[in-house]
Amino acid sequence: MHRNDVTFPARLLSWYDRVRRDLPWRVPAGRSGAPHPYHVLVSELMLQQTQVAIVVPYFHRFLARFPTLADLAAADEQDVLRLWQGLGYYSRARNLHRAAKRVVAEHGGHVPAGMEQLLDLPGVGRYTAGAVASIAFGVQAPILDGNVTRVLCRLDGITDDPRDREVQTRLWTRAEEILPPIRVGDFNSALMELGATVCTPRSPKCLLCPVATACVAQARGIQEDIPPPKKAKPTPLERRVVLCVARGDHWLIEQRPATGRWAGMWQFVTRPEPAGADPVPPPVPVGPATRIGRVEHQLTHRRYTFDVTCCRSTDDSPAAIAGPHAWVTLEGLKDYPLPKPHVKVASLLRTRALEQAPPS
DNA sequence: AACTCGGGGCT
DNA sequence: AGCCCAGAGTT
Numbered sequence: 039m040h041r042n043d044v045t046f047p048a049r050l051l052s053w054y055d056r057v058r059r060d061l062p063w064r065v066p067a068g069r070s071g072a073p074h075p076y077h078v079l080v081s082e083l084m085l086q087q088t089q090v091a092i093v094v095p096y097f098h099r100f101l102a103r104f105p106t107l108a109d110l111a112a113a114d115e116q117d118v119l120r121l122w123q124g125l126g127y128y129s130r131a132r133n134l135h136r137a138a139k140r141v142v143a144e145h146g147g148h149v150p151a152g153m154e155q156l157l158d159l160p161g162v163g164r165y166t167a168g169a170v171a172s173i174a175f176g177v178q179a180p181i182l183d184g185n186v187t188r189v190l191c192r193l194d195g196i197t198d199d200p201r202d203r204e205v206q207t208r209l210w211t212r213a214e215e216i217l218p219p220i221r222v223g224d225f226n227s228a229l230m231e232l233g234a235t236v237c238t239p240r241s242p243k244c245l246l247c248p249v250a251t252a253c254v255a256q257a258r259g260i261q262e263d264i265p266p267p268k269k270a271k272p273t274p275l276e277r278r279v280v281l282c283v284a285r286g287d288h289w290l291i292e293q294r295p296a297t298g299r300w301a302g303m304w305q306f307v308t309r310p311e312p313a314g315a316d317p318v319p320p321p322v323p324v325g326p327a328t329r330i331g332r333v334e335h336q337l338t339h340r341r342y343t344f345d346v347t348c349c350r351s352t353d354d355s356p357a358a359i360a361g362p363h364a365w366v367t368l369e370g371l372k373d374y375p376l377p378k379p380h381v382k383v384a385s386l387l388r389t390r391a392l393e394q395a396p397p398s
Numbered sequence: 399a400a401c402t403c404g405g406g407g408c409t
Numbered sequence: 410a411g412c413c414c415a416g417a418g419t420t
Binding site: 081082088090133160165181183226230239 | 412
């Protein structure tokens with residue numbers, strides 16, 4: 039794209055006004071004004087590394103439960119995690135919760151408009167600060183996410199790997215110098231919308247692109263080769279044993295540590311697969327265990343298999359169990375944030391309960 | 399600069 | 410079966 043192409047923002051904004059998606063954190067089509075800063079903050083945290091279509095139902099549920107930033111700040115972290123269950127990257131939920139508390143304590147309950155104050159909030163980096171500042175407050179701040187990175191690389195015909203720091207620096211500069219004097223929030227949103235719907239990773243729809251005439255990659259026919267593919271790393275397999283312990287119609291669950299994967303969330307008793315033939319020592323005295331199935335779970339950098347067994351506690355009032363734990367019914371699990379694989383384990387238990395006690 | 403952190407959609 | 414997604418925090 040040429041440096042002094044003054045028609046670029048106009049063409050992009052005109053396209054955006056015509057085809058933009060009506061998303062719940064945006065001002066409805068046809069109405070003017072900026073969206074609510076709290077709504078923008080929540081949506082931007084949810085959207086980090088997550089596609090729009092996944093976020094929409096979570097956003098509705100979250101706003102229904104926490105209508106204002108003050109509601110969120112006053113909530114229990116476990117409730118916030120429960121609303122986030124299934125969305126992944128749970129540190130985002132904890133950071134958003136902490137950010138809300140900080141906004142109440144330090145900014146009178148109003149999301150700050152300045153980049154410096156936004157960057158000081160947990161979970162808010164350069165992208166998110168720029169998005170909130172520009173979209174909610176009209177501040178002249180650039181953004182650079184996965185979509186904008188791809189759009190700018192193709193517009194400028196940059197064939198280098200955009201993950202390199204040097205390229206990143208160039209792209210941030212570029213994202214800043216193309217900002218128009220007005221409607222910066224819509225302009226930034228339009229750049230991302232273009233990347234998400236037209237300038238897609240594979241099979242970009244250049245015939246529908248409002249700025250195709252400004253695109254170096256399109257002119258050279260190399261848009262499919264930008265950005266260069268990433269070299270995939272092998273994903274190691276982790277084996278786990280899940281011991282579902284029942285006492286009456288209650289099941290034993292334990293809370294995960296406050297750091298690491300699925301931090302602070304709850305699970306059925308889970309241990310690494312024993313190296314030898316020795317079974318996993320149960321946390322309470324139990325009767326014979328029955329294997330009820332296997333749950334497989336794929337993450338970005340890891341694969342899991344959970345071998346699920348089921349047994350009964352043989353002690354009516356078992357002695358102290360190490361670490362935070364609870365006995366809950368299958369219905370009561372809804373009050374606890376569970377990692378996805380343990381939601382699958384719960385489904386196994388429900389299926390099995392139905393098979394054992396068919397309706398008469 | 400490299401790792402960690404979830405889960406799902408799309409090709 | 411890969412690759413990516415409105416990235417941020419830690420090491």
